[in-house]
Amino acid sequence: MSDSVHPLLPAATPLLLGDAGSLQVGGVDSTDGLLLAPAAGLAPLLRGLDGRRSQRVVRADAARDGLEPALVDAVLQACRQTGLLTDLDVADLLAIGTGPAAVARAAVELPAATGAPGSRPAAWRTRRLATVVVEGATRVGTPLAAVLAASGVGRVIVRDAGVVTAADTVVGGLTAADEGRPRSVAAADAIRRASPLTDLGPLPAGLTPDLTVLTGAWAASDPLVGGADGAHLVATVRGETGVVGPLVVPGTSSCLHCGDLHRRDADARWPRLAAQLTATEAPASGATLTCLLTALLAAGQALAYLDGGGAPLTLDATVEVRPPELLPRLRRWPPHPACHCGATAGGAGSPGEGETPPPGAPPVAQATMDR
Numbered sequence: 497m498s499d500s501v502h503p504l505l506p507a508a509t510p511l512l513l514g515d516a517g518s519l520q521v522g523g524v525d526s527t528d529g530l531l532l533a534p535a536a537g538l539a540p541l542l543r544g545l546d547g548r549r550s551q552r553v554v555r556a557d558a559a560r561d562g563l564e565p566a567l568v569d570a571v572l573q574a575c576r577q578t579g580l581l582t583d584l585d586v587a588d589l590l591a592i593g594t595g596p597a598a599v600a601r602a603a604v605e606l607p608a609a610t611g612a613p614g615s616r617p618a619a620w621r622t623r624r625l626a627t628v629v630v631e632g633a634t635r636v637g638t639p640l641a642a643v644l645a646a647s648g649v650g651r652v653i654v655r656d657a658g659v660v661t662a663a664d665t666v667v668g669g670l671t672a673a674d675e676g677r678p679r680s681v682a683a684a685d686a687i688r689r690a691s692p693l694t695d696l697g698p699l700p701a702g703l704t705p706d707l708t709v710l711t712g713a714w715a716a717s718d719p720l721v722g723g724a725d726g727a728h729l730v731a732t733v734r735g736e737t738g739v740v741g742p743l744v745v746p747g748t749s750s751c752l753h754c755g756d757l758h759r760r761d762a763d764a765r766w767p768r769l770a771a772q773l774t775a776t777e778a779p780a781s782g783a784t785l786t787c788l789l790t791a792l793l794a795a796g797q798a799l800a801y802l803d804g805g806g807a808p809l810t811l812d813a814t815v816e817v818r819p820p821e822l823l824p825r826l827r828r829w830p831p832h833p834a835c836h837c838g839a840t841a842g843g844a845g846s847p848g849e850g851e852t853p854p855p856g857a858p859p860v861a862q863a864t865m866d867r
């Protein structure tokens with residue numbers, strides 16, 4: 497491990513004194529932990545790992561306090577292997593921002609951003625530099641935008657030409673006091689409440705966002721939004737069902753047109769039905785629980801994509817939740833052979849097929865009827 501890494505032990509990690517001078521690091525509830533014995537002088541060392549000092553400086557400071565450098569290295573490495581410790585890149589530190597409020601907000605977000613298995617180096621900096629456009633200040637779109645901003649995404653833009661109605665209000669999103677205001681302006685305020693320093697300015701000319709989130713109920717079938725530039729993710733509620741995905745990485749994963757072709761295969765009437773579904777703006781829908789769970793699942797997929805750690809679940813698939821259970825259900829939407837998007841099938845299963853169908857689930861032919 498390089499001396500230049502900046503070890504971070506989250507401030508909430510328990511340090512618990514045990515018998516005969518031992519020290520338990522983490523390891524409560526279902527998390528892995530470490531038992532150190534003897535542990536003289538190790539608690540201040542561990543509590544001081546706030547990510548701001550390099551391992552070289554940590555070691556030198558500990559030596560002044562009487563700790564052997566080899567012991568310090570061994571303890572840090574053991575914490576690292578147990579998953580208790582994450583390593584910040586210098587670029588992450590520079591991306592935290594200045595001021596105690598920015599530092600405090602980043603401190604609670606950093607461990608999850610930088611500690612995910614397989615996440616790219618300087619994952620926090622990557623989030624801070626990312627731009628996400630959310631199309632639609634809906635009951636899913638606005639809380640989703642606020643969650644992304646609070647999670648560190650540097651620029652979040654919500655586009656919506658409508659006006660707030662009473663039905664648009666939702667926890668973490670638009671409020672009752674916003675009724676009658678332009679939805680895009682009210683959504684920007686919702687983001688600002690969650691993350692005051694997020695850039696809400698318009699998309700600079702010529703810049704393609706890192707991710708566009710489509711929150712319209714039938715964006716997948718709407719020719720006006722089906723061709724979003726760059727990567728895009730569907731996050732919406734259709735009727736009472738929350739739908740997240742597919743996440744479309746153009747030329748790599750199955751696209752919205754692929755899904756449309758699968759629906760047409762299942763029902764030749766689909767193009768005519770889809771035209772009616774997209775002819776007018778869908779009214780606000782979805783219970784608060786459904787909308788927020790959908791927004792959170794979508795935010796998780798967006799961050800997984802932006803952070804670059806592994807393959808997000810919604811590549812070639814949707815995750816759907818329906819009350820009252822709201823248990824996520826995975827449906828596969830592989831590339832369609834007649835589509836020209838360039839995605840190639842990876843043997844992910846049949847269209848509409850669930851990974852783990854719930855008991856009593858209808859067969860695939862009927863499952864596709866609920867679209």
Ligand SMILES: [Zn+2]
Nearest residue numbers: 751754835837
């Ligand atoms: Zn396609």
